Amino acid sequence: MMKLHTDHTYTLTLHVHNQPGVLVRCAQVFARRGHNIESLHVSNDRSNPAFSTMRITAFGQPEMMDQVVAQLHKLIDVTNVTVHEES
Amino acid sequence: MSVTTKKQSQAKKADKTVRLDGAQALVRCLEAQGVEYIFGYSGGAAIPIFDALVTTHTGIKLIMARHEQGATHMADGYARASGKPGVVLVTSGPGASNTVTGLMTAHMDSVPIIVISGQQIRSMLGLDAFQEADIFNITMPVVKHNYLVRETNDIPRVVAEAFHIATSGRPGPVLIDMPKDVSSGSFTGNLKHDVSLPGFSNQTPLLNPEQVRQVAEMVRNAKRPVVLAGHGVLIANASQQLQTFADMYDLPVTTTLLGKGAIDETSSRALGMLGMHGTAYANKAVMEADVLINIGSRFDDRIVGDAAAFAQDKTIVHVDIDVAEHQKMVPVDVAVHADAREFLDAMVKLKGKASHVGWNQHIDGYKKQYPLNYREDEGLTQQQVIDTLARLTKNDAVVATDVGQHQMWAAQFYRTRRPNDWLSSGGAGTMGFGMPAALGAAYARPGQTVIAICGDGGFQMTEYELATAAIHELPVKIVVLNNHYLGMVRQWQELFYDDRLSGVDMEGNPDFAKLAESYGIKAVNIEHVDELEDSLKAALDYNDGPVLINCEVIKTDNVYPMIPAGGAYSSMLVSAPTRKLDKPTGST
Ligand SMILES: Cc1ncc(C[n+]2csc(CCOP(=O)(O)OP(=O)(O)O)c2C)c(N)n1
Numbered sequence: 001m002m003k004l005h006t007d008h009t010y011t012l013t014l015h016v017h018n019q020p021g022v023l024v025r026c027a028q029v030f031a032r033r034g035h036n037i038e039s040l041h042v043s044n045d046r047s048n049p050a051f052s053t054m055r056i057t058a059f060g061q062p063e064m065m066d067q068v069v070a071q072l073h074k075l076i077d078v079t080n081v082t083v084h085e086e087s
Numbered sequence: 088m089s090v091t092t093k094k095q096s097q098a099k100k101a102d103k104t105v106r107l108d109g110a111q112a113l114v115r116c117l118e119a120q121g122v123e124y125i126f127g128y129s130g131g132a133a134i135p136i137f138d139a140l141v142t143t144h145t146g147i148k149l150i151m152a153r154h155e156q157g158a159t160h161m162a163d164g165y166a167r168a169s170g171k172p173g174v175v176l177v178t179s180g181p182g183a184s185n186t187v188t189g190l191m192t193a194h195m196d197s198v199p200i201i202v203i204s205g206q207q208i209r210s211m212l213g214l215d216a217f218q219e220a221d222i223f224n225i226t227m228p229v230v231k232h233n234y235l236v237r238e239t240n241d242i243p244r245v246v247a248e249a250f251h252i253a254t255s256g257r258p259g260p261v262l263i264d265m266p267k268d269v270s271s272g273s274f275t276g277n278l279k280h281d282v283s284l285p286g287f288s289n290q291t292p293l294l295n296p297e298q299v300r301q302v303a304e305m306v307r308n309a310k311r312p313v314v315l316a317g318h319g320v321l322i323a324n325a326s327q328q329l330q331t332f333a334d335m336y337d338l339p340v341t342t343t344l345l346g347k348g349a350i351d352e353t354s355s356r357a358l359g360m361l362g363m364h365g366t367a368y369a370n371k372a373v374m375e376a377d378v379l380i381n382i383g384s385r386f387d388d389r390i391v392g393d394a395a396a397f398a399q400d401k402t403i404v405h406v407d408i409d410v411a412e413h414q415k416m417v418p419v420d421v422a423v424h425a426d427a428r429e430f431l432d433a434m435v436k437l438k439g440k441a442s443h444v445g446w447n448q449h450i451d452g453y454k455k456q457y458p459l460n461y462r463e464d465e466g467l468t469q470q471q472v473i474d475t476l477a478r479l480t481k482n483d484a485v486v487a488t489d490v491g492q493h494q495m496w497a498a499q500f501y502r503t504r505r506p507n508d509w510l511s512s513g514g515a516g517t518m519g520f521g522m523p524a525a526l527g528a529a530y531a532r533p534g535q536t537v538i539a540i541c542g543d544g545g546f547q548m549t550e551y552e553l554a555t556a557a558i559h560e561l562p563v564k565i566v567v568l569n570n571h572y573l574g575m576v577r578q579w580q581e582l583f584y585d586d587r588l589s590g591v592d593m594e595g596n597p598d599f600a601k602l603a604e605s606y607g608i609k610a611v612n613i614e615h616v617d618e619l620e621d622s623l624k625a626a627l628d629y630n631d632g633p634v635l636i637n638c639e640v641i642k643t644d645n646v647y648p649m650i651p652a653g654g655a656y657s658s659m660l661v662s663a664p665t666r667k668l669d670k671p672t673g674s675t
Contacts, residue, residue, distance in 0.1 A: 017286055020235065021223060028228055070411035076232045076252060079286040 008062035014054040015080040022077045035060030109239040110139035112274040116246035126158040130178020133205030135270040153551040157523040159189020164527030167510045172199040180218030191229040193260040195514025199253035208268040231259030240276030247280045257409040292424040299433040309378035318345035319383015319427045328431035336441040341369040347509040352502035362390040364495040367457035374656040383427040386416040396655035469568045473500040484536035489521030489545035492574040519548030529561040543569040553606045556633040565635045603635035610635040
């Protein structure tokens, strides 16, 4: 997808419960609000294999970013969300 | 029989009772959750579960619907009218996909329902096997959470979590997809399971007492305060506290469509519904308010209209248990993350006091200047039918509505007095909701008058559930307000599309009274104003089963007040416009 000049790029770290479907649930939060995932890295939590860490860089209209983060937070299988750099 | 053999046979018996299959374990888990009814429709992949309803001799009653959508709306109506979760059981593939509209409806309105769907056996998943629908992925955006159960012994955990998730915090629907070999597999686990959901429990709000004091201070100092009560007040069981709070601070209270019943709408503090088709006095009060306290409403676009105009010149407090709703539609000054009851309890405890005599008198002036009214000289109107129903039932019935003009008139003219007496699809606006929801409510509230108020269009979307009403002799009053149009759409076409009618003529309507009678249901036709009162009385007095009341109402009436979608409150039409209107900026 083409990036619009008004789009905002941001990186999130999600701590998620390692359940089938968790990636789809997260991806839907972005897709529904017209945000695009640019890069995605999932790795297993070494201290607790029932959990994983996702690092997601996404872009889209900035007004929707807070909603994306808030809705990710609401997912039952997401235990934590932190927002990193924004540009 | 020797002592030992007796013991042995007892042991054998005990052994038998614990050796359950997955489906039987599921039924035991549902019993433990206090489930009274399951609204269902069977099919191959769900046979083991339907079978378990027989073999376990459970006290849970199976109510067989005629369509899975009907079953979901029944469960939804049951949940809204009882405050307890509603349960649905369907088969895989089309059975499961037919629940999507019902799930979406419940999701949009924060209603706890649990849908259990049968599924293909595990080894067939992903192979396009017969009636394998990927319902787990299909429903993801319309549920609060969902499960695909992979192990028979996992059933207790999944059921415990599903009910916990559906009913706590901001409620919502949960789907449990259960492969047939999981439900048929032998269960060797523990039926009891504690819920541990780290990603969910960390969402529980912690009320900030400093914020409570701040809000109390704002309310005390306000010149023109208004309370907006939403569905959250009802979900939190806080209407008593709301009334006390409003009395202490002398506050007028308006509600959302779903908040109806949070305050007794016949009381002097109540302003009725707010928003697009809200009362003129509620809308004017909110427009002029300097402080708006929103408790448990998500500032739906039909409440807000033009968000910038809405928020202008007022201080807004927003109490919501769902933090994602804060600052979503409207910028607010104080965002309180709390359960409505906890917040109101804390407010009441502060023992504050205020008086807003002048402001309340000012609003009373609007009530006199812009009362809800209707014409009585042009034939039978929907408003008059609803108004008469309200009077005859003393505003004491449980009312379920369908979606359209009749819904808005019902919201205006059937003033709701108590919590959980008003059931309407607000967020989704799902036509076909009303009648099955009323059936669910009849199970939730036996002995109470239950009325379904439907349009002729929406009624036909789920009219097949007349069979369910008839079989169970549910004493539901089904009112079809028959204007032979998809009235609400026709209204928009008249007002905004130069009266070019397209796809709104309900030519081909059946004779609804005859249709009901063919199901063995008592039916009446009302065509003239002078038969209205007596016919409604007779229908209300009949309680041996359902009764359908077909009302031939005038065809081309419009709902006012109306704020065109996306418009500012200042664009409110209190009666028919005298000039051509621009197309609304909002969608619906
Ligand atoms: C399932 C569904 N399809 C379409 C709509 C769009 N819609 C909203 S109101 C309405 C008209 C409803 O007509 P009717 O049931 O006759 O009630 P009336 O407005 O005439 O009171 C329509 C088609 C909807 N809300 N739900």
